[in-house]
Amino acid sequence: MLGGSLQSRAIEQQTLPLSSLLRPIPPVLDHKKIDSMVQTLKNETPDFIPTPAPESITPGELPPVDVLHYCSPAGKDFYFAFGGCHRLQAYEKAQVKGVNCKVLKVTKPMLKVYLGGSVDAIVGEELAEE
Numbered sequence: 213m214l215g216g217s218l219q220s221r222a223i224e225q226q227t228l229p230l231s232s233l234l235r236p237i238p239p240v241l242d243h244k245k246i247d248s249m250v251q252t253l254k255n256e257t258p259d260f261i262p263t264p265a266p267e268s269i270t271p272g273e274l275p276p277v278d279v280l281h282y283c284s285p286a287g288k289d290f291y292f293a294f295g296g297c298h299r300l301q302a303y304e305k306a307q308v309k310g311v312n313c314k315v316l317k318v319t320k321p322m323l324k325v326y327l328g329g330s331v332d333a334i335v336g337e338e339l340a341e342e
């Protein structure tokens with residue numbers, strides 16, 4: 213399935229464990245949309261289609277979530293999902309542990325654009341030391 217944001221279209225899809233994804237932004241959720249996505253993940257036909265309607269629906273799959281991957285100088289991996297809030301809630305609710313993702317490697321300055329002053333608290337001192 214082709215998918216993901218415009219920026220991530222050329223990036224290959226991969227499956228990451230839901231438990232590895234950091235979600236720093238508290239979501240505002242539409243539970244009907246989540247339930248519709250849960251039905252897709254469970255290979256069911258959704259009772260409700262959110263607007264704007266998906267271009268297509270592949271049973272058992274959701275479009276890839278864009279994930280930023282930061283690898284610290286010590287070799288620790290951090291995976292950040294800044295969007296995809298509804299999809300990630302749907303994976304949780306459907307108890308599907310592998311998330312379809314598009315992973316983009318980022319540098320410390322790029323990560324800081326998203327996390328601002330919280331960056332040190334989230335990824336630890338290593339980031340401040342670089």
Ligand SMILES: Nc1ncnc2c1ncn2[C@@H]1O[C@H](COP(=O)(O)OP(=O)(O)OP(=O)(O)O)[C@@H](O)[C@H]1O
Pocket residue numbers: 239245248249250252258261262264265266267269270273274275294295296297298299300
């Ligand atoms: N029931 C569904 N089955 C499959 N795909 C769906 C379904 N509902 C929505 N989608 C698609 O999932 C993608 C993500 O939807 P959307 O942007 O609304 O949520 P999100 O990115 O997971 O959450 P947020 O935008 O709040 O971070 C869109 O391409 C949308 O068309």
